[in-house]
Amino acid sequence: MNAKRKGSAPTSHDPDSLPEITDAWIAQADLHHGDRLVRRGRPRLANARQLLSLRLPPQVIARWKATGPGWQTRMAQALEKAAPKSEQ
Template sequence: MTASKRVSHPSLGSDLPKVAAHVIQPAEYDELPELTDEMLAQGKVNRGGRPRAMNPKRLISIRLTEDVIQRWRATGPGWQTRMAEKLTRAAPK
């Protein structure tokens, strides 16, 4: 006999409503440092994301027999990368 058990998700304990309701007072500006040209010159723009690959992969379409695909898939996760490495080694130079 299996009984369904209600799962309660943990609360984040967020204070977002309190933060959103806060009104900044003039005295709070005293805590902030004055921005100088030197500070701004040290700033960097971070575009984020992955760096560009030296040898990026390209999407192509290739037809393979089902047995070939199943044998590669049976080798486990990363089978496509292993297949690409094998093809790279076998390619004429």
């Protein structure tokens, strides 16, 4: 829901109430080891999933969604189980 709730506090747009930007604050914004920027957040996975656009019948998607939270993971597991065996 994007609508503002009736009981929420008003947002202040007074520029005097905003915190002052200092050199110390800016120095904390990025972390560097030498010239290299250190990325924050979740580390990258060694075997990350890939984004795939796939068109499926609405009934199939509805049945998977009806199984509850985690349906995409369960669908991926079912696809992996049904995948053709590679010849190595």
